[in-house]
Amino acid sequence: MAHLSPDTFVDLLEGTLEESAVPHLAQCEACRDELSGLRRTWQEAMNTDVPEPSPLFWDHLSARVHEAVAAEPEPRRPWWNAAWAVRWFGLAAAAVAAIALVAFLNRPAFVDQRTAQVGGEAQGTPAASGQRLEVLPPLAEDESVGLLADLASDLDWDAVVEVGLVRPGGADRAVAELSADERVELQRLLTEAGVM
Amino acid sequence: MATSFALTCDGPSGADWNVTVVRQDAPADGPAPVLESLSEAELVAACLEGRPGAFDLIVQRHRRQVYQICYRFMNSHEDASDLSQDVFLRAYRGLKNFKGNAALGTWLHRIAVNTCLNRVAVKAPKSEPIDDADFVDAKGESASEQLLRDERAGRVRAAVAQLPPKQRAALIMRTYEDRSHQEIAQALGTSVGAAKANVFHALQNLKKILGNI
Structure with missing residues (x-):
């Protein structure tokens, strides 16, 4: 049993x-x-209690802890949680956004490598319409992308979300606002970066 | 006075937007609230901001609970006192990691349990004579009743202190701290089933140690 x-x-x-x-x-x-x-x-x-120590013990314990704590370095908020960090992040994000905007506005016209190879024979492509086209250098050689990567490399995603630099759905909205060509280029960049 | 700016945009879109910037002066540097009136989360924030006395108040609020856990583990006032200090020191060092998801008391409780488990892993608890001069009679019983009760309680405490560490921790948390099996499992890093089994085996061993009661 x-x-x-x-x-x-x-x-x-x-x-x-x-x-x-x-x-x-x-x-x-x-x-x-x-x-x-x-x-x-x-x-x-x-039913078994802990024996009650002398009333003096509690203050004695507090004093001991106080002394021990006084010898310790002050605890600080994690750097991403501090007020100065929030302000710093704001400035850094604004700087990154400004650089990205300038780089985007000054970028040369681009075509997909595959499109360039066919010599603009395809109808409806910028090459076909007579625009001067320039193939972008590989991502790793692009100075503006490198600068952005350097600036962003130290940013922890959770910290960035926590300080409110990004909002849910923000990336989706940004992608939705891209033109067809820009989406193709984004896809190429993501593929090159190994994200897709 | 701290100054901030509020930005308001009106209008349909683009170039038609009207942007209004309003300067706001707030008395951010006014007198800080009295520490005693702060909630636990505010008290933790005050500690992290370096407000003098904030951590002392945390110690004052939680020292009895922490001491009692330590005493139950070690069955010694001296060890419990040393361990309590360790617990608060660890708490101070880890304060920046306190997320506020749990109550401060729960967080300190977990630190206390871990500190005790670490200590018993390297040091066998020693029993303390029950007539230790540090203790006072708080119940107003007759001397013989007090003696009998203390003797009985001393036997139980000594028996608890002889249990294997995890059984001891599980029994103490369940019996004296009213922690759920889930909480015990989390504190011990085991499954809920294992936590329950620890409580069972602790009671079984306690029964054996105490004999017929």
Whole structure:
């Protein structure tokens, strides 16, 4: 006959399980005795207080802790949580955004490498319409992208979210505002960066 | 006075926007609120801002709870006193990591349990004579009743202190701190089932140590 499990004993002791819901108890004297002994032991343990120390002890303890803490360096908020960090992040984000905007506005016209290879034969492409086209250098050689990457490399995403520099859905909205060509270029850049 | 600016944009879009900048002066440097009136989260923030006395107040509010956990683990006033100091020191060092998701008391409780578990891993607890002069009679009982009760309680405390560390921790948290099995499991880094099993085996061992009571 299988006896009650520790789990069942604890549930019975704590009253989360009624004895009537455990038919085994009525049939097994060993389990009844065990339950009864555990119950008495627990009751005894519950009734045992910690001796109250001298009233002077509490101030003594506080003084000891105070001394020990005084020898410690002051705890500080994590740097990304400090007020100065929020302001700094704001300025840094504004600078990054400004650089990105300038780089974007001054960028040369671009075409997809594959489009360039066909020599603008495809109808409707900028090359076909006679625009002067320039193939962008690889991502790793682009100074503006490198600058942005350097500035962003130290930013922890959770910290950036925490200080409110980005908002949920912000990336989706930004992508939605891109033109078709810009989306193609974004896709190329992401592929090149190994994100896609 | 601290100065901030509020930016308001009106109008349909683009070049038609009217931008209004309003300067706001706020008395941010006014008198700081009295520490005693602060909530726990505000008190933690005050500590992190370096306000004198803020951590002392945290110690004052929680020292009894921390001491009692330590005493139950070690069954010694001297060890409990040393451990309590360690607990608060660890708390101070880790204060910047306190997220405020749990109550400060719960957080300190967990530090206390971990500190005690670490200590019992390297040091066997020693029992203390029950008539230690540091303790006072707070119940107003007769001398013989007090003696009998203390003797009984001393036996139980000594028995608890003999339990294996995890059983001891589980029993103390469940019996004296009213922690749920889930909380015990989290504190001990075990499953809920293992936490319950620890409580069961702790009681079983306690019963054996104490004999027939």
